[in-house]
Each structure stands twice: as C-alpha cells, then as structure tokens.
Amino acid sequence: MKYYILFGPPGAGKGTQAGAMAERYNLCHISTGELLRSEIAAGTELGKQAKTLIDAGNLVPDEVVESMIEAKFRSTKGVDGFLLDGFPRTIAQAKVLDEMLEKHGESVTACLSIMIPDAMVHERISHRAAIEGRADDARPEIVENRIRTYHAKTEPIIRYYKDAEKYCEIDGTGSITEVHDRIFHLMDRF
Numbered sequence: 805m806k807y808y809i810l811f812g813p814p815g816a817g818k819g820t821q822a823g824a825m826a827e828r829y830n831l832c833h834i835s836t837g838e839l840l841r842s843e844i845a846a847g848t849e850l851g852k853q854a855k856t857l858i859d860a861g862n863l864v865p866d867e868v869v870e871s872m873i874e875a876k877f878r879s880t881k882g883v884d885g886f887l888l889d890g891f892p893r894t895i896a897q898a899k900v901l902d903e904m905l906e907k908h909g910e911s912v913t914a915c916l917s918i919m920i921p922d923a924m925v926h927e928r929i930s931h932r933a934a935i936e937g938r939a940d941d942a943r944p945e946i947v948e949n950r951i952r953t954y955h956a957k958t959e960p961i962i963r964y965y966k967d968a969e970k971y972c973e974i975d976g977t978g979s980i981t982e983v984h985d986r987i988f989h990l991m992d993r994f
C-alpha cells in the first residue's frame with residue numbers, strides 16, 4: 805500500500821489536485837478538513853466542538869483527527885493506497901501516523917508538498933471564499949490565523965519528512981494542469 809501525504813499551506817491547491825491523483829493511482833483521498841466539515845453539517849457532537857475551533861482558524865485536537873484517520877484506514881477496501889490531505893498537521897500527528905502504519909508493517913511513501921508564495925496564499929483563499937463559501941475563508945483575520953498556525957505548527961513537519969528522506973517539493977504556481985503534470989511526473993516514480 806502507498807501512503808502519500810499531500811502537504812502545503814492553505815490555498816496551495818491540495819483539494820484541487822487530490823481528485824485527479826486519487827483517480828490515477830487508485831487511492832482513497834482523505835481530507836480531514838472535509839471530514840470535519842461534514843460532521844459540522846450533520847450537526848454531530850464532534851462537529852459542534854470542532855466548529856468553534858475551525859471558525860476561529862485554530863486546529864482541532866490531535867486525537868480527534870487521528871481517530872478519524874484510523875477509522876478510514878480500517879473501513880476502506882479495494883484501493884492501492886491513501887492520499888492524506890490536511891493530515892498530519894502537527895509533529896505529534898506525524899509521529900502517531902508513523903506508529904499507526906508501523907503496526908501493520910507499512911510506512912509513509914512520500915510527503916508531496918505543493919508550495920506557493922505567501923502572497924499567493926491570500927489571493928487563492930479570497931478567490932475560493934467567493935466560490936465555496938467556507939466560513940473560515942471569509943474573514944481576513946481568520947485566514948491570517950490559519951497562516952500563522954501553518955507556519956508555527958504545520959511547517960515544522962517539513963523537517964520531519966526531510967530527515968526521513970520522504971519530502972518532495974512541487975512548484976504549486978501556474979495552471980492546475982501544469983501543477984498536476986508536475987505531481988504525476990513525481991508520483992510515477994513510486
């Protein structure tokens with residue numbers, strides 16, 4: 805089984821690229837952000853707790869997303885691997901993921917990191933806010949907080965996967981097709 809991590813700042817295009825990647829390589833795409841948004845939409849207890857944190861641009865507790873991921877791993881059949889989008893987002897989550905996979909004799913295949921400059925992060929998010937209507941995209945101070953959180957808590961993951969020699973960086977600027985060609989070129993190697 806392949807276990808890919810799709811990494812990058814908010815607005816880098818992870819969600820946009822994930823569908824084509826999942827289809828081409830028969831992967832189950834797991835977006836923790838989307839899973840949390842469906843919990844909110846369904847009005848579950850978990851959704852209610854997550855909503856306050858998400859709407860403020862903060863992360864939900866590690867244990868919440870870790871158990872979501874584990875449940876998905878357990879219930880998904882018939883795929884050649886998984887594409888993790890928005891997870892791990894902290895070093896603690898990255899370590900737990902390694903432990904989860906190790907138990908089954910598996911490991912992370914690669915961390916595919918889509919990189920765009922900070923200025924483009926703002927541009928892309930305000931564009932998406934107009935299309936998708938996500939509450940956490942709409943207010944500039946919330947977007948700022950998510951970018952701060954990314955730099956403080958999520959960016960250190962880059963070092964973690966570099967040390968494990970699993971880090972691959974992709975230039976996320978340009979058209980959707982240009983970016984997915986770069987990604988496919990890289991993934992064909994694994």
Ligand code: AMP
Nearest residue numbers: 836837838858862863864869890891893
């Ligand atoms: P995303 O759709 O990936 O931008 O995620 C939207 C929001 O969901 C984030 O700003 C966090 O509040 C929450 N979230 C998603 N994934 C995680 C994660 N792995 N750890 C903690 N919070 C998460």
